[in-house]
Amino acid sequence: MAKKKTAPGAAAPTGGRTTIEVLQREGVALIGLARPEVHNAFDEMLIAELTAAVREAGDDPAVRAILLHGAGSSFCAGADLDWMRRMAGYGRKENLADAGALAAMLSTIATCPKPTVARVHGPAYGGGVGLVACCDVAIGANDATFGLSEAKLGLIPATIGPYVVSAIGARQARRYFLTGERFDAAEAYRIGLLHDSVMPGELDERVNEILGALLVASPNAQREAKALVRVVADRPVDERVIADTVERIATIRASDEAREGIAAFLAKRSPAWVPAALRPKKGKR
Numbered sequence: 001m002a003k004k005k006t007a008p009g010a011a012a013p014t015g016g017r018t019t020i021e022v023l024q025r026e027g028v029a030l031i032g033l034a035r036p037e038v039h040n041a042f043d044e045m046l047i048a049e050l051t052a053a054v055r056e057a058g059d060d061p062a063v064r065a066i067l068l069h070g071a072g073s074s075f076c077a078g079a080d081l082d083w084m085r086r087m088a089g090y091g092r093k094e095n096l097a098d099a100g101a102l103a104a105m106l107s108t109i110a111t112c113p114k115p116t117v118a119r120v121h122g123p124a125y126g127g128g129v130g131l132v133a134c135c136d137v138a139i140g141a142n143d144a145t146f147g148l149s150e151a152k153l154g155l156i157p158a159t160i161g162p163y164v165v166s167a168i169g170a171r172q173a174r175r176y177f178l179t180g181e182r183f184d185a186a187e188a189y190r191i192g193l194l195h196d197s198v199m200p201g202e203l204d205e206r207v208n209e210i211l212g213a214l215l216v217a218s219p220n221a222q223r224e225a226k227a228l229v230r231v232v233a234d235r236p237v238d239e240r241v242i243a244d245t246v247e248r249i250a251t252i253r254a255s256d257e258a259r260e261g262i263a264a265f266l267a268k269r270s271p272a273w274v275p276a277a278l279r280p281k282k283g284k285r
Contacts, residue, residue, distance in 0.1 A: 019046035021071070022053050027064035027215055027275055029057035029114075036072025041080035042127050044101070051105040058112040065214045066112065067207065068135060069119040075144065078126025102127070103159040109134040110163055111230070113223045115214045119207050120144050120185075121200065130160025132193055133167040136226070139207050140185045141200040146193065147182040166233070168192050216274050220257040224248065 021032040031053050033040035040046075057063045070076055079087075087098060109116060109131065118132045120140035125147045132138045132146075148164070150157045157164065157177060165173045168191040176183070185197040198206045214222070228248060235241055252258055257273065264271040270279040 017049045017053070019043070020049045020053055022057075024063065026277070027062070028211055029053075029060070029063045029066045031057065031066060031068050033068075033070040033076055035080075036070075036074070038080055039074035039077035039123060040070040040072070040128075041077045041083075042102070043080040043083040044098070046080075047101050047105050051101075051108050054105075054108050054112055054116075058108075058114050063114055064219060065115045065117065065211055067117050067119060067211065068109075068131060070121070072122075074122040074128075075118075075120045075124040076128030076131055077123055078128050099159055106130055106134050106159055106163060113226065114219075115222055115226075117207060117210055117214070119203065120194065121203060123147075125182075126150060126157065127160055129193070130157070130163055133160065133163040137210055138194050139196045139198070139203065139210060140188060140194045141203045142185045142197045143200055144185045144188070144197075145182055146184070146188050147180065148176045149180040149182075151178060152180040164193075212278060216270075216278055218257045218261055218271065219273055220255055221252065221261075224252055 017034075019033070019035055021030075021034045023030040023032075031050070033046065033050070035041060035043075035046060054066065057066050087095065090098065115137070116135040118135035118138040118140075120132055120138060121144055122141075123145050124132055124140075125145075126149065129146055129148055132140075148157050161173075161177075168176075172191045175181070185194060188194040189197040196206060228245070231244060232241055257271075260273075261271050
């Protein structure tokens with residue numbers, strides 16, 4: 001990963017995991033899918049370890065943002081073939097437990113209180129598309145490829161479905177859920193799966209720009225903004241929604257971080273939560 005202004009300092013690894021790698025670099029948890037020999041495909045272990053890592057990062061006060069990326073030539077190729085073979089022999093009880101673990105992983109990422117960013121390169125298929133859709137921000141190399149091929153296998157993208165539909169809309173979901181067509185990064189950007197698509201050599205720079213923007217914003221405001229989106233998305237603007245938003249802004253205005261942010265703005269200085277490396281030099285603002 002690039003080590004520019006958004007991720008200064010030494011990275012501290014965390015051990016004990018076999019399918020993912022977790023590093024911390026000054027406020028950013030770098031969570032890497034580490035099964036490059038199978039294109040970072042899911043199995044039971046990866047699902048369990050990724051769920052635990054995101055939960056830990058979400059609870060860690062030292063972590064301000066989470067970056068999800070893949071080792072090797074792929075972001076994530078979806079389900080591991082050996083895992084699929086095992087699933088084929090499962091009974092209903094085992095299938096429910098297995099699907100429940102996958103659903104819990106996706107929900108953990110989607111509802112994480114910290115901002116999440118997907119760095120996408122190479123193939124992202126099936127569950128890999130689900131990971132992209134679960135993250136708050138998704139930046140991809142323009143040679144990345146995507147696909148939702150479950151229907152070709154007699155399956156449906158059920159657990160990832162709510163997140164993918166939220167990202168690309170029902171109309172586009174119908175097409176790609178039904179046809180299983182692969183599509184490129186330009187199409188992923190057009191339909192809303194990616195927020196930005198850049199040349200492969202520019203991917204880390206663009207990701208770092210996003211991380212830098214996240215690190216200068218208020219952690220409490222980001223957490224509450226994520227909650228706000230979940231509450232108001234796809235709901236009519238009725239009296240209950242209006243009352244809820246009034247309550248939310250009144251509450252956050254009285255928070256310590258809001259007071260600090262406003263005071264810093266009026267004093268023309270950086271708020272206390274901004275890392276020292278990202279604060280403007282004296283005389284520059």
